Amino acid sequence: MYDRFAALRLIDDWLREDIGAFDLTAQLMIDADAVATFHMNAREPIIVAGVEVAADVFTRYEPRCQIERRVQDAERVDQGAILLTVHGPARALLTAERTALNIIQRLSGIATETARYVDALKGTKARLLDTRKTTPGLRMLEKHASACGGALNHRLGLDSGVMLKDNHIAVCGSITAAVARARKAVPALTKIEVECDRLEQVHEALAAGADVIMLDNMSLADMQEAVGFVAGRAALEASGGIRLNTIRAVAETGVDFISTSRPQQSAPSVDIGLDDAV
Amino acid sequence: MYDRFAALRLIDDWLREDIGAFDLTAQLMIDADAVATFHMNAREPIIVAGVEVAADVFTRYEPRCQIERRVQDAERVDQGAILLTVHGPARALLTAERTALNIIQRLSGIATETARYVDALKGTKARLLDTRKTTPGLRMLEKHASACGGALNHRLGLDSGVMLKDNHIAVCGSITAAVARARKAVPALTKIEVECDRLEQVHEALAAGADVIMLDNMSLADMQEAVGFVAGRAALEASGGIRLNTIRAVAETGVDFISTSRPQQSAPSVDIGLDDAV
Amino acid sequence: MYDRFAALRLIDDWLREDIGAFDLTAQLMIDADAVATFHMNAREPIIVAGVEVAADVFTRYEPRCQIERRVQDAERVDQGAILLTVHGPARALLTAERTALNIIQRLSGIATETARYVDALKGTKARLLDTRKTTPGLRMLEKHASACGGALNHRLGLDSGVMLKDNHIAVCGSITAAVARARKAVPALTKIEVECDRLEQVHEALAAGADVIMLDNMSLADMQEAVGFVAGRAALEASGGIRLNTIRAVAETGVDFISTSRPQQSAPSVDIGLDDAV
Amino acid sequence: MYDRFAALRLIDDWLREDIGAFDLTAQLMIDADAVATFHMNAREPIIVAGVEVAADVFTRYEPRCQIERRVQDAERVDQGAILLTVHGPARALLTAERTALNIIQRLSGIATETARYVDALKGTKARLLDTRKTTPGLRMLEKHASACGGALNHRLGLDSGVMLKDNHIAVCGSITAAVARARKAVPALTKIEVECDRLEQVHEALAAGADVIMLDNMSLADMQEAVGFVAGRAALEASGGIRLNTIRAVAETGVDFISTSRPQQSAPSVDIGLDDAV
């Protein structure tokens, strides 16, 4: 789900941000006609995310850069793996290097951490969902990184789904009224989700015709009961306080989805470097 | 170091990113003339960074939002502390909420983690430096968060300092030649730093007139020797593999600066929420 | 579904487009401190759409403009009805006038024409859907105009739903395989629609788990058979060659949705003028 | 009058608008390395306008798209005519298709309708003029479409001519004073037009030195009298309520120009499709 066209605008902003007026060191020290070749390589085992956008950072800054991509996003690679090789004007490579590394380190960090949660779900029917708790400005790339790690995307933005929470329900008086109001105007291919923190609410949401029901911070027992009661008539999403060591137990209640922002908000950047190709 | 004028452009991009076409839920469910008041509060003890930019997210989206700021950036607050109170059109508050939280959670995470490193330096003369390993698009805000945590900023971008590394030195044949070349054209208020990984290089860089000398991945013994030899004639920056449990030993060698990207690349977002003000 | 924040960026582009270097006539002929009051009024009976964006054109160009809105979008008004009154610097009113009128004339034209189709569906259960055949640059405003006229929005953009057509199905070999592939990665709140032009395809799409099935250019008899067979297990959308004089017959087959681009692609702008308020 | 450089910025906005986060269907269903070839063809007889901008939509989104243009803007083509052939990555073709079609359908609609008015003027000396009543954001392209249909452009924007109306004249006290004020500061290659709705005003405008005199909503008799009196000393533009069935009578009064917004504000989009090239 990497759209180069959309990414180019971000890349422009990032490069301007790091370069400022101009790269003093590269312009002063590197001759305009010097060329170089660098390998970008993983310094730890990772799930790769961002090899395309990192490549585009170089070619956007200097179209004469030539890229050889060695892996694909979503691949699992070992320490030492070469992700891409870039050849071009040395000055440009040094100017663009930091921006290219910053983004691929962050995205691969998210993919790698996400995969740990996804691995914990193996053998259950539950799918991991990401959230909208992404870094401002990087929504689509971080959603892409989540997908590389094996998660399914939840809402891409406020326009890709209706999510009825306390405030919305309070306005309408009841879950029933809220779902009815939403149904009347929601775009034809968009689903409606209702956030519930008690079982009675799950009953009401199901009756009201919710497409997805969020079980928010419920006990395992309550989740299990909800699964039994709903019996596939709506999708069920467990949410709230999910951790790597608790996620499997949640999955085993039989819910369809488990959502967590942990991999996006807590994953450290992974170590990826750019070295001279000898 | 928060420049609202610069931040507004970022805020525009973030809001567009999250809203997409429009906030389906808020537009469908919340009446245009409903008003609300929310508190933004810390759900764990933190160093605050980003209360101004979070406030600006609300007012930029809807100028009728009124903000009461309860703390200042760089303040240390307890769990439960109210950071700001926002009053305005309910629809706008719900639309802008996620973006405001996403940024303050991340920036406060960086400030809080940075402060742990700074605390470890208490009583030594070493100052913590951040790096350019920031999230693409958030350079200035993350530099600001570092400063809120007590760090000093290293280069803001490629235009705010000359940093001579292996590649640049190789081009000129020697550190001496490289510093001379840089000195000839560097802007008048900008310093030159030389990256050294051996003591002989430190000697050459000092003689060449470097303003700052980076001791890159050196042993504590070598760092101590460099401090003794340089004796204040240039500033010394220790760098490479700095961790919270090793930083104090590095500081005790007598270096002026210790740089690390850890708080920017690994700090988890902290927990900050937005709740109805009853 | 009018998001002012998003609209302001469009308004800026429109004003720059019409003003060019500057409004020669207004700058030469109108004194900078002259003020004026104008009524914007309907010169024929219309369904209003765009009164907010028209008002914002004036205030965006000149924040000192004061607007009194007299009607709400989606209201049906008679010839002569005043839509809004604007008071402010005469020079600004004359400069912004044409842009404000151009947009409200077009949007109200779409709303008014859409309402004719919606009226034709009264008493049936079918809902009118718009399409992505909108004027480039005006997608959201034209979708809003459709909604003002009583239609439900179909996809807002390529990110708000999966639509499987011939090409996509051919890639996967069958509708069954195509739906399975889509289901594996589609965001959690997004539906999948399959375009069918034969009844066998409807059977396969239903079995494959499509959320919505498009009956593309089918005969009334086939549509009726599809309605009977599907029996509410998926939503059915009739599409292709819908006209005002044929739409009711289509609705009476029992389909859930009828989609047409006619009101967006063929509705003439309605007559709305700006006159001195005496 | 198609400036590619200017159009590219619009195309970027259009594509972002339709794609949103990303094209879910194309990204999920179409392999990244699949290629395809499509013909864009006219499904009814039309005057073509927009073949260049439609081609640029594809190449801007994906520079590897190869275009073979089969017709030129302003050509009259039959039903079934191929306008262009596009070959390239299938995913990109499907993503960009709707935007390319939307713009060429609209522009060709305007050109085709404009040509009907121009045909009605054949054999008279009157030239058809368009107006500033264009779709916000599409001014230049719609002006280009008008020209493709055979019309002459009136003002491109508020900076390309002085147009003195009631309000401006009232400020100065008389047409004479208003023209004098305008003449003093109008750029050297820009003309001054005066809007008149009575014959006395025509006399005054001519004496004042107006370059063009608009006969606004005048009777045929009055227009004819104005033509006789002015006798070529200024250009005369008939305006107001022009329809396809009345325009020739107006032309036969001997006016130089006849202006109408009808083809821009009322022309339906024409039917143009994109089909697999077998």
Place this chain on the structure above:
Amino acid sequence: MYDRFAALRLIDDWLREDIGAFDLTAQLMIDADAVATFHMNAREPIIVAGVEVAADVFTRYEPRCQIERRVQDAERVDQGAILLTVHGPARALLTAERTALNIIQRLSGIATETARYVDALKGTKARLLDTRKTTPGLRMLEKHASACGGALNHRLGLDSGVMLKDNHIAVCGSITAAVARARKAVPALTKIEVECDRLEQVHEALAAGADVIMLDNMSLADMQEAVGFVAGRAALEASGGIRLNTIRAVAETGVDFISTSRPQQSAPSVDIGLDDAV
């Protein structure tokens, strides 16, 4: 001819350019709540141009700045005259100061120099014209400055007039053919100018129906002859190598316009300062 709406976008770019990441000095040294009052004053006698845009620099950066404008653009003021007084947050005033001064110094320099040429024409009928030889990015503001100095604007851009030069004429074979080709498609309120460097060309251009004829680098004698021959049937513009000490002689030949880029390309910035208001 100052359009604030258009200027704001430029001001944003200028401020970002000067501020970069942030104003280190103001942020470090000036308390956020300090306020100050400054006078902007002329340190030499000048024709003022840019007092509005300079004021807008302050208020755009910080909307709480209050401006008292003491003079109007195009006024002639003595050394020491206060142009405006600005009161607001001290930090903002110091950050925006340089940008505000840079633009008003440059624009007033152009206006002041332009006025010298205009003064030299007093008593003749010739009007001074500016050119398109303006600083990239400042076209409209420099055109405005020219007008403040008393000149008339020539083309605002390539869209505000047709100018037929050697290359264009060569394409068509003759001036006659070139004017005819242009006349067929030029917008209704736009004039056609022909550049001539020999008298025979003037004759041909007049016969062809040129609205304005440029006498390019002609001798005074030839210009006088052209004036006599043309006798008001087209406007005549003298151009080429005009200097302050030669312009009056050119005017006395009876031409209508004299164009020169000297005041735009050679005028030094005038001395305007910002001082504490005690």
Place this chain on the structure above:
Amino acid sequence: MYDRFAALRLIDDWLREDIGAFDLTAQLMIDADAVATFHMNAREPIIVAGVEVAADVFTRYEPRCQIERRVQDAERVDQGAILLTVHGPARALLTAERTALNIIQRLSGIATETARYVDALKGTKARLLDTRKTTPGLRMLEKHASACGGALNHRLGLDSGVMLKDNHIAVCGSITAAVARARKAVPALTKIEVECDRLEQVHEALAAGADVIMLDNMSLADMQEAVGFVAGRAALEASGGIRLNTIRAVAETGVDFISTSRPQQSAPSVDIGLDDAV
């Protein structure tokens, strides 16, 4: 110090500014498939600055333009020297010509004038510094032109150095306190300069640890005394009222830097033309 990536954004703005809606003359008169070759040449002896950006103007507008660069920025060339040759679509060359010339004329004017000041310093150790008094929007290009003329750049923007002036010192009570405050937070590679207009201040600034001391409008005698006292412990910058005929005497006092805005604010554009290559 020319960064093409940064320049392209400026070039886009400049071209849009000059072209407006479209280049009427080129579009009407020049066939789309005509090609041409032009030489850009110096019509007087100059120091070239801007040959790269001028070339980029052509290729940015029309990528099919082919450029042969004949000189490098910072070269001194004689009258008649060809700077570049451009070959491509004639229509594009004529449309982009004025913008390309306007920028190279201005930048070369600055470089040429700067070189006169630099020449006057030959044999002294003083380096010429430019200032922030640049044309809004052209900072980096004018800084580049200064460097082409032999000057060293002073601050690139407000983020590339701390400059303590009267206002900042007053806030802190003393130079000593102000420098201490700045030192605590200034980025690690950034210097601090103190503006002094009396010798006592120089003493205090030196003791406070200023990196650079500005001698503002001091007498030659005072400057000489400051040089003797400071004795290399800080860099000294002479500033204020520097003229071409006084600069050498200032240099002979032994200061390190002499700063002046004269070449930027007063240099006339040099004469560079574009001619048919026969």
